Amino acid sequence: SAVISQKPSRDICQRGTSLTIQCQVDSQVTMMFWYRQQPGQSLTLIATANQGSEATYESGFVIDKFPISRPNLTFSTLTVSNMSPEDSSIYLCSVEVQGTEQFFGPGTRLTVL
Amino acid sequence: TQLLEQSPQFLSIQEGENLTVYCNSSSVFSSLQWYRQEPGEGPVLLVTVVTGGEVKKLKRLTFQFGDARKDSSLHITAAQPGDTGLYLCASTYNTDKLIFGTGTRLQVFP
Numbered sequence: 216s217a218v219i220s221q222k223p224s225r226d227i228c229q230r231g232t233s234l235t236i237q238c239q240v241d242s243q244v245t246m247m248f249w250y251r252q253q254p255g256q257s258l259t260l261i262a263t264a265n266q267g268s269e270a271t272y273e274s275g276f277v278i279d280k281f282p283i284s285r286p287n288l289t290f291s292t293l294t295v296s297n298m299s300p301e302d303s304s305i306y307l308c309s310v311e312v313q314g315t316e317q318f319f320g321p322g323t324r325l326t327v328l
Numbered sequence: 329t330q331l332l333e334q335s336p337q338f339l340s341i342q343e344g345e346n347l348t349v350y351c352n353s354s355s356v357f358s359s360l361q362w363y364r365q366e367p368g369e370g371p372v373l374l375v376t377v378v379t380g381g382e383v384k385k386l387k388r389l390t391f392q393f394g395d396a397r398k399d400s401s402l403h404i405t406a407a408q409p410g411d412t413g414l415y416l417c418a419s420t421y422n423t424d425k426l427i428f429g430t431g432t433r434l435q436v437f438p
Contacts, residue, residue: 257431307370319370
């Protein structure tokens with residue numbers, strides 16, 4: 216298993232600003248993932264972050280809007296840039312352990328005014 | 329793009345009732361996972377089913393994988409308020425990315 220923490224747990228931000236979300240894992244993992252969960256909805260994959268390479272973004276998500284860093288095997292950040300109210304969501308990171316099993320962080324609840 | 333449809337979208341029941349949640353896809357699943365998410369937390373894996381026709385039980389929860397591996401169901405017997413949450417099916421479809429279903433929000437009243 217893996218224990219994942221995220222910071223901040225929640226934030227309220229002004230339109231046009233940026234927020235960086237941190238994800239810390241208690242063990243070294245190859246693959247980390249960032250998801251968005253809009254209010255009342257399911258999870259949508261934003262990007263896959265592997266250490267030592269650029270993140271791979273899903274359709275509808277771009278690096279300029281959601282830059283990701285993966286400096287080592289236990290840490291990653293996701294930045295939500297130039298925020299608008301439509302970015303209000305829960306952002307979750309997850310890691311893959313032993314094949315296809317994924318463990319999720321508690322999420323960061325973002326509200327953009 | 330793979331699409332996993334779940335039904336019902338919402339379910340509100342009394343404690344002690346039984347319920348079934350369904351997950352359907354137009355494509356064959358490589359394997360299928362069921363997660364539960366409680367407010368303020370990330371999803372937690374309940375079970376993984378791999379073989380067509382497979383049935384797995386986890387206390388009062390019974391998971392079934394369709395013979396053709398394109399559908400799955402989750403049955404809860406004698407639901408309790410602690411079962412309240414968002415239930416999500418998910419599959420990788422033999423890729424390295426987990427695709428989630430549309431979700432079923434369950435509320436169990438005492």
